[in-house]
Amino acid sequence: MLPQSIEVEQAGSMVTAHIRQAELAYQEMQDLVDACIDKMRYENAQNFIFDLAEVEFLASACIGSLVQLLQDIEHQRGQIALVGCQENVSFLFKVTRLDSVFPMYDEVDEAAESF
Numbered sequence: 001m002l003p004q005s006i007e008v009e010q011a012g013s014m015v016t017a018h019i020r021q022a023e024l025a026y027q028e029m030q031d032l033v034d035a036c037i038d039k040m041r042y043e044n045a046q047n048f049i050f051d052l053a054e055v056e057f058l059a060s061a062c063i064g065s066l067v068q069l070l071q072d073i074e075h076q077r078g079q080i081a082l083v084g085c086q087e088n089v090s091f092l093f094k095v096t097r098l099d100s101v102f103p104m105y106d107e108v109d110e111a112a113e114s115f
Helices: 026-043 061-074 087-095 108-114
Strands: 006-011 014-019 047-051 079-083
Touching: 006 026, 014 026, 014 108, 026 061, 047 061, 047 108, 061 079, 079 108
Parallel strands: 014 047, 047 079
Antiparallel strands: 006 014
């Protein structure tokens, strides 16, 4: 079950997850990914935006959950975009070289237009 600080909304095939907390732990990310997978399977979601503007710390294990989601949506040609990554979070993606796999945007609208 998702905490109240994580809001998930869907418009057509696009899902936007707004994460409104400073720290995101593995279990919270896994619960969010599970919710996204359910939306893909049962509500025809294809593209996912993760609004991380308020996240100051992202547990490194969270990246594994995002990779899992990416693998699950690839057969539908789905995409994942990250929005508003703070310095610590973007550094984590750069050091793992996954910044080339997960495109990063400054605004949700910009990410939505990329799909």
